[in-house]
Amino acid sequence: MAQLILPGNATPAQVLSGYTFSAGNNYDTIGLMPNQGSVSQNLEGKPGRFTWGSGYYSSITISNAGFWDLLQFDTIARTLARSAYDSNANLTYVVDGLASADITSVTAFSYASNSWTTEASDTTARENMGVAYDSSANLTYAIDGIRSGTGISTVTAYSHASNSWTAEASDTTARWAFTAAYDSQANLTYAIDGYSSNFLNTVTAYSHASNSWTAEASDTTSRDGLNAAYDSSANLTYAIDGDSSGGYLATVTAYSHASNSWTAEASDTIARSGPGVAYASSVNLTYSIDGYNGSSNVSTVTAYSHASNSWTTEVSDVTIRGGIASSYDSTADLIYAIDGSNSSNLSTVTGYFLG
Numbered sequence: 001m002a003q004l005i006l007p008g009n010a011t012p013a014q015v016l017s018g019y020t021f022s023a024g025n026n027y028d029t030i031g032l033m034p035n036q037g038s039v040s041q042n043l044e045g046k047p048g049r050f051t052w053g054s055g056y057y058s059s060i061t062i063s064n065a066g067f068w069d070l071l072q073f074d075t076i077a078r079t080l081a082r083s084a085y086d087s088n089a090n091l092t093y094v095v096d097g098l099a100s101a102d103i104t105s106v107t108a109f110s111y112a113s114n115s116w117t118t119e120a121s122d123t124t125a126r127e128n129m130g131v132a133y134d135s136s137a138n139l140t141y142a143i144d145g146i147r148s149g150t151g152i153s154t155v156t157a158y159s160h161a162s163n164s165w166t167a168e169a170s171d172t173t174a175r176w177a178f179t180a181a182y183d184s185q186a187n188l189t190y191a192i193d194g195y196s197s198n199f200l201n202t203v204t205a206y207s208h209a210s211n212s213w214t215a216e217a218s219d220t221t222s223r224d225g226l227n228a229a230y231d232s233s234a235n236l237t238y239a240i241d242g243d244s245s246g247g248y249l250a251t252v253t254a255y256s257h258a259s260n261s262w263t264a265e266a267s268d269t270i271a272r273s274g275p276g277v278a279y280a281s282s283v284n285l286t287y288s289i290d291g292y293n294g295s296s297n298v299s300t301v302t303a304y305s306h307a308s309n310s311w312t313t314e315v316s317d318v319t320i321r322g323g324i325a326s327s328y329d330s331t332a333d334l335i336y337a338i339d340g341s342n343s344s345n346l347s348t349v350t351g352y353f354l355g
Helices: 012-016
Strands: 002-005 020-023 027-030 039-043 046-053 056-062 067-070 082-086 091-095 106-110 115-118 130-134 139-143 155-159 164-167 179-183 188-195 199-207 212-215 227-231 236-244 247-256 261-264 276-280 285-292 297-305 310-313 325-329 334-338 349-353
Touching: 082 139, 082 334, 091 130, 091 139, 091 325, 091 334, 130 188, 139 188, 179 236, 188 236, 227 285, 236 276, 236 285, 276 334, 285 334
Parallel strands: 082 130, 082 325, 130 179, 179 227, 227 276, 276 325
Antiparallel strands: 002 056, 020 027, 039 046, 046 056, 067 349, 082 091, 091 106, 106 115, 130 139, 139 155, 155 164, 179 188, 188 199, 199 212, 227 236, 236 247, 247 261, 276 285, 285 297, 297 310, 325 334, 334 349
């Protein structure tokens, strides 16, 4: 909830004449408020409550839960970048991607200040790679991807503490258009599916402790253009959507490290490639965001519940695009959809407020 305290001399009539207020980072709304009473009312779809005293409005409280809104633009317009939230630094990193060419640029977003900073560049220019934050090592990994048209198996790690990148053991598979996710219980980072001369269902796992990769059970679906997230409540990693030789997919599979096996889950309600995927621990839901449905980019947002093994349609993103970066900020309790493309590369950043 965001609250604004109005000046003590702001009468209802003065407010009605065009008092402009803001709540959160980018809510700039002309208040259309009742002349009297304490009531609930929608402002741009956001439920608001107005409280008065002695003929004056003393406060406006706005709930932004369940809505998308614009945040500060990234400093770089790019697509096919990836992002991860560093819970230790309370920053969301966006890594590499495609601008006019493959880039090494890394930017960090702070919700507290609604601002971006430029961080040390990755040592490898690439796009369509995997990015995951390892909370046990306090490192953000950039994995594989495509560089100048060639798939690579390069793995680098970013330390916020030193603002520097180091080379890690290479993945055993050179690929792109795959997905990565960190399993906090197993302390492993997974690289899942992707493309390398054909569609893959290859799954490998990186251990920071041993700086090595191992082969895991293969996904039951060969595909690229998917995305994934680890659900800490279910202790499962979900691989969602994508495309294959048969077309665009709504396929969802779940990996259990405990059994080293994959199971089929309820399909997403929309077949698409290149969505952003993020698990929100506050609501125990995994979100699939935006993407390309085979004919156009979309702003469709769906949410998967492990408890019911079902999908629901959520409020659409305010930006239509594919190739986005997405991650969950557990401190601010919101999901980011970052950059991407729709006719041209974007630096647009939106947030889905959950609480």
